Amino acid sequence: MKFQDSIEYQLLPIPFMVLTLCGTWCPENWSKKRKRIYKCVTTVLVSLGIILLVEMLVFIIVKSGKDNIDLENIFATICIAVGLYKKINILYHRPKLMNFISNYTKNEWNKPKNFEEATIHLNILSETRYISYAYAAFILVSIIFRSITPILESGTFIILPLDACYPYNADNFIAFSLTYLHQIISGVTLTCMHIGTDTLFVGLLLQMNYQLHILKNRLRQLGNSKTYKNNTQTIKDRELFIKSKISQRVREHESIFRFGYDLQKTFKPILMAQMVVVVPSVIINVYFLSIYTDRLNLKYFMTFFFALVSLMQIYMFCWYGNEILLSSSDVGDALYESNWFALDQSTKKIMLTMITRSSKIFLISAVAIIPLDIDTFIKIMKTSYSAFNLLQRTTAQ
Numbered sequence: 372m373k374f375q376d377s378i379e380y381q382l383l384p385i386p387f388m389v390l391t392l393c394g395t396w397c398p399e400n401w402s403k404k405r406k407r408i409y410k411c412v413t414t415v416l417v418s419l420g421i422i423l424l425v426e427m428l429v430f431i432i433v434k435s436g437k438d439n440i441d442l443e444n445i446f447a448t449i450c451i452a453v454g455l456y457k458k459i460n461i462l463y464h465r466p467k468l469m470n471f472i473s474n475y476t477k478n479e480w481n482k483p484k485n486f487e488e489a490t491i492h493l494n495i496l497s498e499t500r501y502i503s504y505a506y507a508a509f510i511l512v513s514i515i516f517r518s519i520t521p522i523l524e525s526g527t528f529i530i531l532p533l534d535a536c537y538p539y540n541a542d543n544f545i546a547f548s549l550t551y552l553h554q555i556i557s558g559v560t561l562t563c564m565h566i567g568t569d570t571l572f573v574g575l576l577l578q579m580n581y582q583l584h585i586l587k588n589r590l591r592q593l594g595n596s597k598t599y600k601n602n603t604q605t606i607k608d609r610e611l612f613i614k615s616k617i618s619q620r621v622r623e624h625e626s627i628f629r630f631g632y633d634l635q636k637t638f639k640p641i642l643m644a645q646m647v648v649v650v651p652s653v654i655i656n657v658y659f660l661s662i663y664t665d666r667l668n669l670k671y672f673m674t675f676f677f678a679l680v681s682l683m684q685i686y687m688f689c690w691y692g693n694e695i696l697l698s699s700s701d702v703g704d705a706l707y708e709s710n711w712f713a714l715d716q717s718t719k720k721i722m723l724t725m726i727t728r729s730s731k732i733f734l735i736s737a738v739a740i741i742p743l744d745i746d747t748f749i750k751i752m753k754t755s756y757s758a759f760n761l762l763q764r765t766t767a768q
Contacts, residue, residue: 378476379469382578385503386571393560393567395461399469413462416560420455423557426535427451433536444534446655446677447517449648451533454561457568460640471633480623481582488585495581502577502687503570509680510566514559516673533558569684572638576691576735579634582627583698587705590620593714593722610715617721624702624729631695631733642737645684652681653755661759685751692735692743702729 377398379387390396394416397409427448434444461468475481483489518532531541533554541550593616635642656678660671703726711722736742 379472382472382476383499383571383574385500385507386567386574389507389563389567390461390571393458393563395458395564395567396465416557417455417458417462419553419557420451420458420561423533423535423554423561424448424451424455426537427533430534430536434534443655443659446652447533449652450565451558451561453644453648454564456644457564457641458561461564461568464637464640468637471637475578475630478626480619480626481585483585487588491584491588492581495577495584499570499574499577502573503566506570506680506683506687507566509676509683510562513673513676513680514562516669516676517558518555520669520673565680565684568641569687572634572641573687573691575634576695579627579631580691580694580698582623582630583695583702586620586623586627587698587701589623590702590705591708593617593620593706593709593711610718613714614718614721617718617725621725621728624725628733631735635735639737642688642743645688646737646741649681649685650751650755650758653678653751654758656681657755657759686748688737688743689745689748689751693745696732696734696742696744699729699733 377387377400379396380398387396391398394409394413397406397413401409427444431444431448483492529547531547531551531554535554537550539546541547593613656674659674660678706722706726706729709722711719714722734742734744741747
């Protein structure tokens with residue numbers, strides 16, 4: 372069977388395709404033989420990633436005792452370490468994530484029921500594809516620059532893309548070739564883990580935003596004649612029908628909040644790691660951009676794309692987390708925009724209760740004190756700028 376037929380690939384094809392290519396996500400509908408082979412590939416890739424990370428950490432420790440700390444090596448090590456952390460985390464939480472996606476796809480209420488809802492759904496799918504492709508393109512360009520820059524700048528001698536400490540002599544051709552292949556395979560797969568996990572989280576945020584838009588659209592239609600046309604005839608039947616619709620919308624609202632809580636709980640370890648490393652990553656890349664005198668060489672463009680990816684990572688999370696905040700706060704307004712004045716008093720009281728309940732907005736957070744919204748992004752930029760100025764003054768002295 373084709374892996375595109377699995378439910379997770381039908382929901383978010385690009386993130387799961389990347390995760391599969393990185394040896395992290397085995398499709399559910401594969402045969403047992405394929406799954407066994409894939410598990411072997413996963414084990415090899417994880418082992419190679421751990422070995423590369425250890426070699427890079429040893430190199431930094433050894434180098435720091437003899438010379439000044441190389442910030443470029445630290446940034447590369449951070450990327451590899453976080454990529455490996457995301458890989459292990461996805462492998463560990465795969466059953467929970469699969470169960471989460473299965474429960475979401477089984478819900479029938481969030482399926483489009485008219486042209487307007489279908490349009491909302493298509494817009495969300497289009498935005499998800501656009502964000503995934505753009506983010507993947509920036510990271511792939513960064514990988515290409517990182518792979519070819521050392522070769523092109525070394526002249527007659529080809530050097531390895533990443534600085535690491537090896538327990539053997541890597542100067543002879545065979546050892547060098549195997550080491551180079553190891554760095555390329557591990558570096559590419561672990562860096563692409565950022566594409567898979569980040570676009571997966573953003574894609575699920577967009578799915579939650581889609582649910583909120585669908586809910587608001589249906590709330591605005593409450594009380595309209597189209598809502599109960601050809602379903603009821605007497606006034607009493609209409610009142611009972613509209614009350615059942617309101618009860619249904621309440622359950623849908625609670626379902627969306629459960630989706631958000633489960634999403635936050637599933638990705639909390641990854642979000643925490645991302646928030647810890649984002650400030651150092653931004654500082655290091657911006658610092659190197661400021662000290663390069665020749666801005667037309669490959670190293671400058673490589674650092675520029677690294678800085679762009681670092682900013683894009685946290686900006687995506689904060690932007691779409693802020694979209695969830697705004698959409699959840701608009702639920703009460705959608706109720707007010709409905710034809711509530713045409714309903715009876717008891718139904719109005721039910722709607723008033725729902726408006727009160729919807730005043731509690733949903734806020735995605737990395738940790739309890741760090742919400743993912745635009746204000747957090749601005750604070751991160753201010754913190755990064757302050758640390759950047761401190762680093763510049765320190766190095767100038």
